[in-house]
Amino acid sequence: MCTGHCSRSVGMALIPVAIVCMLANALLLFPDLKYQYLTENHVTKEAMWCSGIWASGLLVLVAARGFTTQYEKKGCCYFTAEVLRKLGYTCLAILAAGLCFVVSGTGLIQGPLCLHNSTDGLQWGRPLKPIKTGEKPYLYTPERWASACVEPRGVVMWNMVLFSVLMAASGLELIFCILHLLAPLLEFMCGPKFCNNKVVPA
Template identity: 35%
Template sequence: MCCSVGFARSLGLALLPLALCCIVSNLLLLFPMGETTYIEQDHLSSYIWYFGGLGGGGLLMLIPAVVFITLGKCSCCWNESLMMCGSVFAAVIGLVGSGYCFIISGLALLQGPNCFTTLGWTYPFSDLGGSYLLQPESWSKCLQPVHIVEWNITLLCVLLGLAVLEFVICLLQLGNGLVNAICRPCCYKQQYSLNA
């Protein structure tokens, strides 16, 4: 049990910086090139307002991180099993959060940025199905904000990568928690019968 608790704590410690990076990345998406003008004039991409990184990969991910880190504070066997069951529930919350972050970031990447073109404020890449990502020569369609395509692609790819890492970590703890929640009572009963 000590090994599984230690493993869970290390996973929780790994989740904290990932969650913080998701929050920062999402906040940067709200302020292209550090400017507040575009958020004030509502010229941001629609998917950015779904807060995939801030909510799903960030704040929601703090729940499993805290649960994993605080596991094993009580040495009572019943509480250990209960805590591992709680970590399974927290891992499921983490899977939902990271999945949400991944989906929203992916959709935002496919849609492309909302930017000012010769036709006004529009989504010039929304009908291309993401093919614009491999056509950097087309990015100059966006006149304002300057370098918005590169800004969005970089931050959204960071969010996609972080979401995958968070998903894998929560999946590992889900397996760890399920094995320990199911096997711990069995092992405890078997140990009790041997001692008797």
């Protein structure tokens, strides 16, 4: 197929990005690199959903494998089936990466789950979570970061960096897959003879 090389390139590019998503989400489950926060359910729900592991990680890897797999069969029916297969894998990757992007953005905006000082003393919660509509997000008030949480240590930066990495990586996957969507659509509209079209000099 005309776009076979393009599909393989996109598939190969998605593999390291998907691995980055999986690693970032895995680290989010262990603030301060300690497992007790996970066992005691003191990890944000956005990290617990593990969208970076199963969505922009495993599902995108499945799609990437589909992009890189090529068959030698020929024929009209095979051509149609191959184009539909590519469309299916591309749509799967777009949905998975989009889900991870939204979940990661929500986790970033809501802030970390941590032990913090409140009017009732030390308690677990999300002290940086926006309460009022139009309230300035904590992302733009770095002076609040150091004093917001007592435990885990450095959890504000931990969450900010890893959720930002997840957003960037899943956003990159979205860009790759949306651009790749044009390839099978073009093949589907133009038919199997599209690649063989040549410009003949007058």
